[in-house]
Amino acid sequence: MAVFLHRSPNRQRDLNGLYVLLRVKLAIHRHLRSGSTIPSIFSQQVALHPDKPALVYEATGETWTFFQLDRLSNAVAYWALGQGWGPGDVVALYLESRPSWWPCGWVWPRWAWRRRSSILT
Numbered sequence: 375m376a377v378f379l380h381r382s383p384n385r386q387r388d389l390n391g392l393y394v395l396l397r398v399k400l401a402i403h404r405h406l407r408s409g410s411t412i413p414s415i416f417s418q419q420v421a422l423h424p425d426k427p428a429l430v431y432e433a434t435g436e437t438w439t440f441f442q443l444d445r446l447s448n449a450v451a452y453w454a455l456g457q458g459w460g461p462g463d464v465v466a467l468y469l470e471s472r473p474s475w476w477p478c479g480w481v482w483p484r485w486a487w488r489r490r491s492s493i494l495t
Contacts, residue, residue: 420444 405415419428424441431437438446459465 416440416444 419426420440424444425439427437428440428443429438454465
């Protein structure tokens with residue numbers, strides 16, 4: 375590998391990619407060890423970086439911040455609760471691939487986590 379990186383014309387890019395990969399693996403290991411859930415990690419990111427981009431739709435350049443995504447996913451969750459849906463219900467989504475639909479797939483694990491945490495407290 376050292377020879378490959380030494381002769382590679384894209385050495386800096388490859389080293390940056392390796393650095394990012396190692397940081398992600400370390401973060402995943404840390405979260406698994408602490409018992410974190412995806413919704414709890416997302417809530418931490420909303421609190422720490424509300425104005426930082428959370429999602430970027432490359433085709434159009436549309437960007438959503440953590441705060442915007444949190445607000446929209448909560449709106450979808452409350453709409454679903456108003457429909458009478460809850461934990462254990464099965465819901466099928468057949469949607470176009472558009473950024474405006476992302477919160478629909480995100481809201482269920484988040485809602486279940488918030489519901490469970492509110493019941494426990």
